[in-house]
Amino acid sequence: MDRLVSFGANPLISYPAWWSDDGGHFYLHEGSRDGDRLDFWQVDTATGDTTRLVIEEGPAAGRPCFSPSPQPQVLRDGRILWSSMADGWRHLYFVEPGDPRSRRRITAGGWNVVSILHVDEDAETVLFAAAGREPRLDPYYLQVYSIRFDGTDLRRLTHQDLNHDLSLPPRALTQVPAGSGRYPNGTSPDGTFFVAAHEAPDRPPVSALYDRNGRVVTMLEHADAGAAWPADMPLPEPFHVQALDGETELWGVLYKPPGFDPEKSYPVIDVIYGGPQVFMAPKSFGQTTYARYAEGLAAAGFVTLLLDGPGTPGRSRDFWLHSHGRMESCGGLADHVAAIRSLATDRPWMDIAEGVGLTGFSGGGYATVRGMAVHPDFFTVGVSICGNHDVSLYIANWAEMFQGMDAGSRRGLASADVADRIAGKLFLVQGEMDDNVQPSQMLRLVDALVKADADFDMLIVPGAGHGVAFHPYALRRTVDYFLRHLAGRE
Numbered sequence: 001m002d003r004l005v006s007f008g009a010n011p012l013i014s015y016p017a018w019w020s021d022d023g024g025h026f027y028l029h030e031g032s033r034d035g036d037r038l039d040f041w042q043v044d045t046a047t048g049d050t051t052r053l054v055i056e057e058g059p060a061a062g063r064p065c066f067s068p069s070p071q072p073q074v075l076r077d078g079r080i081l082w083s084s085m086a087d088g089w090r091h092l093y094f095v096e097p098g099d100p101r102s103r104r105r106i107t108a109g110g111w112n113v114v115s116i117l118h119v120d121e122d123a124e125t126v127l128f129a130a131a132g133r134e135p136r137l138d139p140y141y142l143q144v145y146s147i148r149f150d151g152t153d154l155r156r157l158t159h160q161d162l163n164h165d166l167s168l169p170p171r172a173l174t175q176v177p178a179g180s181g182r183y184p185n186g187t188s189p190d191g192t193f194f195v196a197a198h199e200a201p202d203r204p205p206v207s208a209l210y211d212r213n214g215r216v217v218t219m220l221e222h223a224d225a226g227a228a229w230p231a232d233m234p235l236p237e238p239f240h241v242q243a244l245d246g247e248t249e250l251w252g253v254l255y256k257p258p259g260f261d262p263e264k265s266y267p268v269i270d271v272i273y274g275g276p277q278v279f280m281a282p283k284s285f286g287q288t289t290y291a292r293y294a295e296g297l298a299a300a301g302f303v304t305l306l307l308d309g310p311g312t313p314g315r316s317r318d319f320w321l322h323s324h325g326r327m328e329s330c331g332g333l334a335d336h337v338a339a340i341r342s343l344a345t346d347r348p349w350m351d352i353a354e355g356v357g358l359t360g361f362s363g364g365g366y367a368t369v370r371g372m373a374v375h376p377d378f379f380t381v382g383v384s385i386c387g388n389h390d391v392s393l394y395i396a397n398w399a400e401m402f403q404g405m406d407a408g409s410r411r412g413l414a415s416a417d418v419a420d421r422i423a424g425k426l427f428l429v430q431g432e433m434d435d436n437v438q439p440s441q442m443l444r445l446v447d448a449l450v451k452a453d454a455d456f457d458m459l460i461v462p463g464a465g466h467g468v469a470f471h472p473y474a475l476r477r478t479v480d481y482f483l484r485h486l487a488g489r490e
Contacts, residue, residue, distance in 0.1 A: 017029075018071070020074065023045065024044070024045060024046070025042050025043060025044055025045060026042075026043050026045060027040065027041065027042055027043070027053075027072070027074065028040075028041055028043070029041070031062030031063070032062045033397070033400060033401075033405075034062075034400065034401070034404075034405055035060055035061075035062045035063045035400075035401035035402075036057060036058065036059060036060065036061055036062060037055070037056065037057045037061055037062045038054075038055075038056040038057075038061050038062035039052055039054065039055055039056075039100075040052070040053045040054035040055075040056070040072055040080070040082070040100075041053065042074070052100055053072075053074070053080050053095065053097075053100055054072065054080055054082055054095050054100050055100040055101050056082075056084055056086075058085070058086055059317065059321060059324075060085070060317065060320065060321060060324070061084075061085070061086075063401055063402075070083045070090075070092070070113055070114065070115050070116040070128070071115075071116065073116060073119050075119065075121055076121055077097070078096075078097030078098075079094050079095065079096060079097060080094070080095040080097075081093075081094060081106075081116065081119060081126065082094070082095045082103075083113055083116075084103070085317045086103070087108075088316050088317045088318060089109065089110055089111060089112055089316055089317070090112040090113050090114075091105065091106070091107040091108055091109075091112075091113055092105075092106040092107045092113050092116075092126065092128070092147075093105055093106060094106065094149070105151060106126070106147060106149065106150075106151045107128075107130075107147060107151065107154070108151070109133060110132065110316070111130055111131065111132035111133035111139075112130060112131050112132055112314070112315075113128055113129075113130045114128075114129045114130055114131055114142060115128065115129045115166070116128050117129060117144065117166065117186075117187045117191070117194060118187050118191030118194075119191075120191055124148055124149040124150075125146055125147065125148055125149070125153075126146065126147055126148075126149070127144065127145075127146050127157075127187070127191055127194070127212070128144070128145055128146075128147070129142045129143065129144055129145075129164070129166055130142070130143060130145055131143070131314065132315070133145075133156075134156070134161070137161055138163070138200075138238065138240070138251055138283065139249075139251070139314075139315060140163070140251065140279065140281075140283050140308075140314050141161075141162060141163040141164070141200075141283060142163055142164045142165075142166065142283075143156055143157075143158050143164060144156075144157040144158045144164060144166070144194065144196060144210070144214070145157060146212070155214070156214070157210065157212075157213070157214030158196055158198065158210070158214065159214070160198040162198040162199055162200050162203060163198065163199055163200055163283040163284055164196040164197065164198050165196065165197040165198075165199065165205060165284055166186045166187075166194065166195070166196050167186050191212060192211065192212055193209055193210065193211055193212070193217065194209075194210050195207060195208070195209055195210070195220070196208060196210060197221075197284075199223075199284050199285045199286075200238060200283070200284070200285065201235075201236040201238050201253050201281075201282050201283065201284070201285060201291075202235040202236050202237065202238060202285075203285060204222070204223035204224065204225040204228070204285045205221075205223045205284065205285055205286075206219070206221070206222050206223070207219070207220040207221045208220055223285065225285070228285070230258060230299070232258040232259050233256070233257070233258045233260070233298070233299065234256040234260050236253045236254065236255055236282075236291075236295075237253065237254040237255075237256070238251070238252070238253050238254075238281075239251070239252055239253070239254055239343065240252070241338075241339045241342045241343060242342070243309070243310065243332070243335050243338075244332075244334060244335050244338050248310070248319065250307060250308060250309055250310075250332075250335060250339055251281055251307075251308055252280075252281045252305055252306050252307035252308060252339070253281045253282060253291070253294075253305065253306050254303060254304070254305050254343070255294050255295050255297075255298035255303065255304045255305070256298060256303055257298050257299065257300070257301045257302060257303070258299060260349075261349075262349050263349075264349060265348065265349050265350070265351035266301065266302060266303045266349055266350065266351055267301075267302050267303070267351055267356075267357065267482070267486045267487045268302065268303045268304070268305070268340060268344075268350050268351065268352050268356045268357065269294075269297050269302045269303070269304045269305075269356070269357035269358070269359060269482060269486070270304075270305055270307070270336055270340060270356055270357065270358050270359075270371075270379070271290060271293060271294040271297065271304055271305065271306055271359055271360060271364070272307075272330070272331065272333075272336065272358060272359070272360040272364045272367045272368065272371070273290060273331065273360050273362070273363050273364040273367065274309075274311070274312075274323075274330030274331035274333070274360065274363050274364060274366070274367035274370075275312075275331070275362070275363030275364075275402075276311055276312065276313065276320065276323055276324070276327075276331075276402050277313065277402075278312070278313065279308040279312045279313055279314045280306040280307065280308050280312070280331075281306040281307060281308050282306070290306060290360075290364075291306065293361075293469060293470075294306055296475070296479075297359075297478075297479065297482065300479045300482070300483065301483070301487060302357070302482065302486075302487070303349070303350055305340070305343070307335075307336055307339055308331070309331045309332025309333070309335040309336055309339075310322035310323070310329070310331070310332040310335060311323030311324075311329055311330070311331045311332055312331050312332075323402070324402060324403075324404075325403060325404045326403075327366075327391055327402060327403045327413065328370055328374075328412065328413055330363075330366070330367035330370050330371065331367065333367065333370060333371050333374060333375065334375075336371070337375050337378050337379075340352060340356060340378075352378075354380065355377075355378065355379065355380025355381065355424065355486070356378055356379055356380065356381075357379070357380075357381045357382065357383075357482050357486045358371045358372060358379040358381070358382045358383075359382060359383040359384070359385070359478065359482075360384070360385065360387075361385035361386050361387070361466075361468070361469040362385075362386055362387065362388060362436070362437060362466065363387075363388060364385070364387070365384040365385045365386050365387020365388070365389070365429075365437075366384075366387040366388050366389055366415060367387075368382045368383065368384040368385075368387065369382070369384050369387060369389065369415040369418070369419075369422070369426070369445065370415065370418065372422050372423075372424050372426060373415075373418035373419070373421040373422050374418070374421070376421060376422065376423040376424060377423075379424065380423075380424040380425065380486075381424055381425045381481070381482060381485045381486040382424060382425070382426050382427070383427045383429065383478045383481055383482065384426065384427070384428050384429070385429040385430075385468060385469045385474070385478075386429065386430055386431060386434055386436070386437045386442075386466055386468055386469070387415065387428075387437065387441065387442065387445075388437045388441055389414060389415035389416065389441045389442060389444065389445045390413075390414040390415065390416065390441055390444055391403050391413060391414070392413075392414070393438075393440070393441060393444075394437065394441070395436075414444070414445075415445045415448075416444050416445050416447070416448035417448075419445060419448035419449045419451075419452050419454060420448075420452035420454065422449070422454055422456075425455075425457075425481075425485040426449075426454075426456040426457070427456070427457045427458070427459070427477075427478070427481045428442055428445070428446065428456060428457070428458045428459070429458075429459045429461070429468060429469070429474050429477070429478065430442045430458075430459070430460050430461070430468065431460075431461050431463075431464030431465045431466060431467070431468035431471070432460050432461060432462045432463060432464060433463055433464060433465050434464070434465050434466045434468065435465065435466070436465075436466040437466060439460065442458075446458065457481070459474065459477055461473060461474050
């Protein structure tokens with residue numbers, strides 16, 4: 001009998017587990033410490049016996065939940081419908097029972113399968129959501145497709161050139177839905193129908209019921225933007241620019257202030273995260289955490305932007321691994337600089353002549369300090385909030401998985417290593433009770449800034465945790481800091 005060994009205290013913290021339909025087994029993933037292996041297990045609930053169904057090895061194969069990863073499906077005949085990025089894109093394969101390294105390809109191409117919606121074993125077809133297949137579309141936009149088990153008859157079932165939200169209620173989809181966890185809530189149990197809401201950052205959702213052939217059975221709901229967006233504030237502006245490599249397109253969203261006048265000019269703030277596990281720019285009309293933050297700063301009179309640079313997920317494996325082993329690149333900081341300059345060339349209302357603001361929290365707090373140190377003539381005002389400034393002191397498996405097993409040994413990675421290069425106005429914000437990024441992280445940076453005889457400002461909010469960016473006092477101080485030092489007004 002095989003024995004499960006986890007590098008963490010509990011393998012269910014990082015990876016999902018779920019029951020078989022008959023309750024006789026449950027399934028779970030186990031990732032290696034370095035993130036380059038993922039095992040898929042079946043556990044007999046009566047005996048406790050375990051069977052390793054799939055072995056996946058390769059760069060980043062075992063990083064949990066960070067690159068879109070469909071939940072595996074175990075079919076009646078024992079085959080496993082599996083997804084892998086072995087060829088650089090996430091695609092579907094069959095793994096034969098008893099041969100955990102076997103692979104028979106189902107999908108292929110320069111695009112990613114994001115989720116399995118339904119498997120019809122009798123008709124031998126798979127209903128799935130994917131992104132990046134349609135030319136000229138935002139490569140993160142989800143579309144629904146069907147394909148036969150043998151890889152033939154690939155059909156696109158949603159035809160609006162927008163993102164498709166496939167959860168009920170919208171945006172409530174988690175990786176492990178209630179019940180057996182086999183399919184998202186927006187798909188009927190027999191796969192005959194599915195619900196999708198097509199939308200974009202500047203387009204409110206329109207929900208419809210589709211049949212298995214992609215026919216719209218009935219329209220369900222048209223959302224009203226007027227009820228969800230300030231009347232005097234322009235809707236977000238999706239954009240794309242060319243990356244520094246001259247080939248890759250980078251996608252993002254601009255936010256403009258209330259009463260926007262293209263004849264005027266506005267200071268610019270880059271709202272950054274830079275971590276390798278999420279992409280930032282929203283693809284739906286509903287707001288993400290960072291989108292709410294960017295919109296809030298825009299409401300104070302700034303043009304703000306969210307951009308997904310190299311090192312973030314949702315694209316190819318090479319794009320995602322750009323910052324692997326060099327976390328200081330922070331989601332393509334150099335690409336952020338080039339993108340803002342490119343945007344400003346035909347948007348004269350973006351005032352970047354005297355510098356650009358930079359802010360973010362957690363990984364974005366680290367990226368803010370790094371950006372001000374590496375690009376001091378461009379990012380001149382920064383608000384770094386609860387930043388994980390020293391990866392060697394941060395969550396062990398996160399640091400090891402994305403920086404490498406020697407995460408704490410390389411000089412130049414910690415914010416303190418570049419403190420003497422910061423020339424602009426820097427404001428450090430930290431929650432006293434942050435149990436994710438402890439205050440000691442910021443204080444080590446403060447020590448380096450003091451030794452470098454650097455000017456900076458600092459705020460520790462008593463009782464606040466990792467969400468200190470949205471603490472009313474911290475948020476007010478952040479806005480005030482940018483108004484004073486970037487906009488030149490109180």
